[in-house]
Amino acid sequence: MQKSTLLKHCWLVLIAITCSFHVASAQTLPITASPRKPGELITRFPFKQFYGGVVVIRACLAGIPDTLQFILDTGSAGISLDTNTCVQLGIPLTPTDRIVRGVGGSKTVAFAMHRTLLLPGLQVDSLDFHVNDYELISQVYGLQVDGIIGFSLLSKFIVTVDYDEETISIYEKGPFTYPKGGHLMRPSLTLIPIINAFLKNGKAQHYNRYYFDTGAGMCLLLSQQFVKDSAILSSRKRQRKVIQTEAQGLGGKMTMDITTIQEFKLGNYAFRNVPVYLFDDVTNVTAYPFLGGMVGNDLLRRFNLILNYGKKEIYMIPNSHYKDPFDYSYTGLIIYLIDGRIEITDIIKGSPAEKAGLQKGDVIIAVNNTFSGNIQLYREMLKNVGTRPSLLIMRNKELMVKKIQIKSIL
Numbered sequence: 001m002q003k004s005t006l007l008k009h010c011w012l013v014l015i016a017i018t019c020s021f022h023v024a025s026a027q028t029l030p031i032t033a034s035p036r037k038p039g040e041l042i043t044r045f046p047f048k049q050f051y052g053g054v055v056v057i058r059a060c061l062a063g064i065p066d067t068l069q070f071i072l073d074t075g076s077a078g079i080s081l082d083t084n085t086c087v088q089l090g091i092p093l094t095p096t097d098r099i100v101r102g103v104g105g106s107k108t109v110a111f112a113m114h115r116t117l118l119l120p121g122l123q124v125d126s127l128d129f130h131v132n133d134y135e136l137i138s139q140v141y142g143l144q145v146d147g148i149i150g151f152s153l154l155s156k157f158i159v160t161v162d163y164d165e166e167t168i169s170i171y172e173k174g175p176f177t178y179p180k181g182g183h184l185m186r187p188s189l190t191l192i193p194i195i196n197a198f199l200k201n202g203k204a205q206h207y208n209r210y211y212f213d214t215g216a217g218m219c220l221l222l223s224q225q226f227v228k229d230s231a232i233l234s235s236r237k238r239q240r241k242v243i244q245t246e247a248q249g250l251g252g253k254m255t256m257d258i259t260t261i262q263e264f265k266l267g268n269y270a271f272r273n274v275p276v277y278l279f280d281d282v283t284n285v286t287a288y289p290f291l292g293g294m295v296g297n298d299l300l301r302r303f304n305l306i307l308n309y310g311k312k313e314i315y316m317i318p319n320s321h322y323k324d325p326f327d328y329s330y331t332g333l334i335i336y337l338i339d340g341r342i343e344i345t346d347i348i349k350g351s352p353a354e355k356a357g358l359q360k361g362d363v364i365i366a367v368n369n370t371f372s373g374n375i376q377l378y379r380e381m382l383k384n385v386g387t388r389p390s391l392l393i394m395r396n397k398e399l400m401v402k403k404i405q406i407k408s409i410l
Contacts (some may be wrong), residue, residue, distance in 0.1 A: 036175020043121030052217020053301030076150025216296035250404025
């Protein structure tokens with residue numbers, strides 16, 4: 001995997017169930033060795049969406065009864081497992097000298113070799129999982145992330161992702177008729193899809209290449225090198241806000257900037273005032289000037305997707321989320337789920353969180369008298385621009401209430 005799930009927006013471990021997948025809404029076909037026709041449906045099963053539209057699916061490994069949770073990530077060049085998951089389940093690892101790169105750094109990885117993945121209604125054999133530490137990402141999303149499913153699976157089938165129904169359908173590779181009303185993209189595709197897109201900000205207009213990354217819970221991520229050379233932020237008479245924040249990648253936490261751009265166009269579909277993260281591409285993940293950055297799932301979830309890697313095609317159909325408003329909220333509050341508690345791990349200097357008197361190490365007990373302990377719910381409650389929600393916090397065994405002003409990046 002040449003890059004990790006990349007930066008998840010700043011974000012209850014679910015109880016593992018057995019591998020029988022007793023889900024009422026699932027429509028699955030039995031695992032069978034009998035041949036199927038090209039283009040035939042193999043299985044259909046549900047998924048859950050998390051912050052930024054990130055897709056989480058449940059699956060098992062052959063010989064292990066625990067159900068695991070995987071992020072479906074077109075930005076992954078392989079398939080992977082979490083380090084702690086491997087330790088807890090006693091999965092043997094094979095050391096290698098192979099290196100994976102992410103926006104936060106590079107590292108040598110071990111592999112869990114020749115494993116069989118069991119999806120609802122589908123068995124996929126002979127997969128080599130590389131192993132990464134996903135503890136930070138699990139804390140961000142508030143659930144156990146056991147691994148990431150990318151190219152190693154997606155390249156074997158035709159995969160559809162329906163964000164309206166929250167279902168994934170998997171078909172045999174072969175003839176496939178796309179529905180009407182969408183747009184066919186023909187990405188450059190070796191391991192990770194790379195698409196062309198149009199960006200406009202003031203007088204600056206650029207066609208460039210971007211990773212197509214369903215595993216990243218933001219709209220856009222641009223390298224600072226691309227931003228500087230293209231002058232896309234210095235071309236407007238009225239400068240847009242650029243605000244410091246924090247995000248997470250393969251190498252851990254890192255400082256980023258967030259702002260908006262005037263227009264971003266995917267195929268025939270144009271979006272205005274799009275939130276964008278800016279990062280210093282020190283590991284050259286984007287191989288700039290080959291790429292400008294990546295398109296994440298807070299944009300892509302606005303389309304139902306058909307991933308046809310065999311044909312090097314991606315078909316996009318606008319869905320009910322197409323006109324969803326973007327999240328422009330800004331608090332400077334960095335929160336994680338750590339040991340079952342929602343903890344403030346950092347405060348951005350000069351931010352509304354700092355002005356509210358919140359501190360690193362505070363534990364959030366409730367937001368607006370809602371005692372849920374659900375980090376995703378709290379994030380939703382902390383994104384209403386112009387409001388002043390009350391936070392009940394615990395600091396040094398003392399309860400106190402703080403009000404925070406939700407600002408906008410616009």
